[in-house]
Amino acid sequence: MTTTTPQATPAVRAHRARRGLAAAPFLAPGMLFLIVFMAIPVGLLAFYTFFKRGRFGGLVFEFTLDNWAKLAEPLYVGVILQSIGLALVVTLLALLLGYPMAYAIAGLSPKWRTVALVAVVLPFWTNFLIRTYAWILLLNNAGFVNQWLQAIGLTDEPISMLYTPQAIVVGLLYMYLPLMVLPLYASLQQLDPSLREAATNLGASPWRAFRTVTLPLSLPGALTGCIFVFVPAMSNFVIPELIGGGKTVMVGNLVRDQFYEARDWPFGATLALVLTMLLVVVIVIQAAVSRRITEGPRRG
Amino acid sequence: MTAEPLLRVDGVRAVYGDTVALHDISLDIAHNEFFALLGPSGCGKTTLLRSIAGFETPAAGRIIVDGIDLLPLPAHKRPVNMMFQSYALFPHLSVERNIAYGLEAEGVGRAEIRTRVGEVMEVVRLGHLAKRRPSQLSGGQRQRVALARAIVKRPKLLLLDEPLSALDRQVRASMQLELKRLQHEVGLTFVVVTHDQEEAMSMADRIAVLNEGRLEQLATPQELYADPGSRFVAAFIGTANLLDGDATAEGVAVPGMGLVPAAHSLDVGSPATAVVRPEDVTVGTEVSGGLRGTVVDTYFLGGASTISVEVPGLPAPLLASVHGATRLARGAEVGVTFGRATAVPRDPSQPPSFGTTVPTTAITVTDGADAPDAAEASAPTRSQDVSA
Numbered sequence A: 001m002t003t004t005t006p007q008a009t010p011a012v013r014a015h016r017a018r019r020g021l022a023a024a025p026f027l028a029p030g031m032l033f034l035i036v037f038m039a040i041p042v043g044l045l046a047f048y049t050f051f052k053r054g055r056f057g058g059l060v061f062e063f064t065l066d067n068w069a070k071l072a073e074p075l076y077v078g079v080i081l082q083s084i085g086l087a088l089v090v091t092l093l094a095l096l097l098g099y100p101m102a103y104a105i106a107g108l109s110p111k112w113r114t115v116a117l118v119a120v121v122l123p124f125w126t127n128f129l130i131r132t133y134a135w136i137l138l139l140n141n142a143g144f145v146n147q148w149l150q151a152i153g154l155t156d157e158p159i160s161m162l163y164t165p166q167a168i169v170v171g172l173l174y175m176y177l178p179l180m181v182l183p184l185y186a187s188l189q190q191l192d193p194s195l196r197e198a199a200t201n202l203g204a205s206p207w208r209a210f211r212t213v214t215l216p217l218s219l220p221g222a223l224t225g226c227i228f229v230f231v232p233a234m235s236n237f238v239i240p241e242l243i244g245g246g247k248t249v250m251v252g253n254l255v256r257d258q259f260y261e262a263r264d265w266p267f268g269a270t271l272a273l274v275l276t277m278l279l280v281v282v283i284v285i286q287a288a289v290s291r292r293i294t295e296g297p298r299r300g
Numbered sequence B: 001m002t003a004e005p006l007l008r009v010d011g012v013r014a015v016y017g018d019t020v021a022l023h024d025i026s027l028d029i030a031h032n033e034f035f036a037l038l039g040p041s042g043c044g045k046t047t048l049l050r051s052i053a054g055f056e057t058p059a060a061g062r063i064i065v066d067g068i069d070l071l072p073l074p075a076h077k078r079p080v081n082m083m084f085q086s087y088a089l090f091p092h093l094s095v096e097r098n099i100a101y102g103l104e105a106e107g108v109g110r111a112e113i114r115t116r117v118g119e120v121m122e123v124v125r126l127g128h129l130a131k132r133r134p135s136q137l138s139g140g141q142r143q144r145v146a147l148a149r150a151i152v153k154r155p156k157l158l159l160l161d162e163p164l165s166a167l168d169r170q171v172r173a174s175m176q177l178e179l180k181r182l183q184h185e186v187g188l189t190f191v192v193v194t195h196d197q198e199e200a201m202s203m204a205d206r207i208a209v210l211n212e213g214r215l216e217q218l219a220t221p222q223e224l225y226a227d228p229g230s231r232f233v234a235a236f237i238g239t240a241n242l243l244d245g246d247a248t249a250e251g252v253a254v255p256g257m258g259l260v261p262a263a264h265s266l267d268v269g270s271p272a273t274a275v276v277r278p279e280d281v282t283v284g285t286e287v288s289g290g291l292r293g294t295v296v297d298t299y300f301l302g303g304a305s306t307i308s309v310e311v312p313g314l315p316a317p318l319l320a321s322v323h324g325a326t327r328l329a330r331g332a333e334v335g336v337t338f339g340r341a342t343a344v345p346r347d348p349s350q351p352p353s354f355g356t357t358v359p360t361t362a363i364t365v366t367d368g369a370d371a372p373d374a375a376e377a378s379a380p381t382r383s384q385d386v387s388a
Helices: A010-022 A024-048 A066-070 A074-106 A110-125 A128-139 A144-151 A165-189 A193-201 A206-235 A238-242 A251-260 A265-295 B045-053 B095-106 B110-123 B139-151 B169-186 B197-203 B221-226 B231-236 B357-369 B371-387
Strands: A051-053 A059-063 B007-016 B019-029 B034-038 B060-065 B080-083 B157-161 B189-194 B206-211 B214-219 B241-247 B251-254 B258-261 B271-276 B281-284 B291-300 B304-310 B318-323 B333-338 B342-345
Touching: A024 A265, A051 A265, A066 A265, A074 A110, A074 A165, A074 A206, A074 A251, A074 A265, A110 A165, A128 A144, A128 A165, A128 A238, A165 A206, A165 A238, A193 A206, A193 B080, A206 A251, A206 A265, A238 A251, A251 A265, B007 B045, B019 B045, B019 B060, B019 B214, B034 B045, B034 B197, B045 B060, B045 B080, B045 B157, B045 B189, B080 B139, B095 B110, B095 B139, B110 B139, B110 B169, B139 B169, B169 B197, B189 B197, B197 B221, B206 B221, B206 B231, B214 B221, B214 B231, B231 B241, B231 B271, B231 B342, B251 B271, B281 B318
Parallel strands: B034 B189, B034 B206, B080 B157, B157 B189
Antiparallel strands: A051 A059, B007 B019, B007 B060, B206 B214, B241 B251, B241 B271, B251 B258, B271 B342, B281 B333, B291 B304, B291 B333, B304 B318
């Protein structure tokens, strides 16, 4: 209930303050962790962006806005846009593949549901790098996929699949599909089955019932899944590096390269900060949209 | 029934695994009838309702509405609408859009939808809440939305699954009246599923009492009360003193008590139970010629009081009901006589007299005495029981 009166008496205010303090012991450890490992590094990044680069890394304490101006160069704008584009494609494919999967899992009997969920999560038990190398083995010119294609006579020449943008999409999709399936499954599974029955009872065909009831009510789950996929896909740099062969540069690669190769810490910091801000904006929008879907437009 | 029935349930049998949920149920429901399916949880009443709506597929039998066999039709093509126990309102749609849902699915034109939704919202007095979401409504308001959503389709048959179970006692009483009013006003045929005998008795024209998948008795509330067809019905409907014994020409011979005179058509010597309603029991210090006993407790219910009397030789106290308050107090020595009694057949596998009979009904009485709490506290569990 949000029926707080506008002018609370001092006693009430004091009481509320005490209630706020009561939560402190529970919040403090987590907050401390976040401050040390999140707020301070991000603050440091923001600080770096306003100084000149040192010759071999580090920075020279001379104020400048060059790092921000450099962002506008077509090269970097292109990389940022390409990253957004690739991440969007991956997210969309994950949604298209993940929705039917989650829907099917939610409809299974409890026993098979557990089996299916374990199967979805299973890849996470293997190291991320090992799995990425496995894709290299599958996709390279002498790899398994090309061998099979030639064996069944679909192609004579090996198709070059590794080190293409498509390979990056496949790799990212593989990596993050479970992160789409799980929140979708959670939202589909908690839907009251009587809602679908009610829609049917009111004359809606199964497809109409799905479109007007199940689908809109699973949107918050779908949005969460999209964020879970989009955010890491956009900032991933290992997969573009290994499967993309470093040719297709994404923001993640660029940030890494600025720090390790170009030794331009201030510009790397600027890119990292931009990436973080972009993702925060995306998450805030997602939260607002989800709330609107579940709670409806504000009253009045 | 004089005219052609609106709904004919003919030999419907439902099976889950090895358990039979419905044993060849047959019944007819007339046009504009307010019909109740009554029974404890697990009796099959919800299965029957869901079979009519098309959410369960019976193993055998026919369900005919207005001459059309429903069973071959998928749920969304059946001319029946249902009000769900949980109301099943669409949380992402406003009250208005919830009510319009069925008409949109049917392909009714926009202008007509607007008029019909407006009319129905007036009927259930929801006009001022049109733009709200279900989460912003009280329980009673949600129920009216659910009702409006079902009746706006003008179904031939309206199915209501435990319509009042989720409401507290105050709202319940007014909703009960509202349902009756609506039924007269709109001229619909209602089939209500309930486990609450008071609810069924007060609203329904006729009641089918179900027990363990079988139809125990189908009759008007008055008949069910005055002339129960089985021991189960006698115990389930209202409060009763059940005295187990054997049928004789004049009534029922109850061990440890003697003959209870009762009219019946049972075979002499067959196991029988005498059913004596509390209002047919006279208790008083001056009463003579009957049994002697001690007052164990009295329950004041406002318009009436229930007196519980322990009679030596009987396994459980007898219940008597009198108008207004009683001057009898705990421990008073009283005489007890019976007025009208009926006799019902008894399952011979049960021992002639078992102690749980009257205490169960005594619990019903105390339940009535402090019902607001009890009804609220037990509502959620009940609803789970029923849907399970």
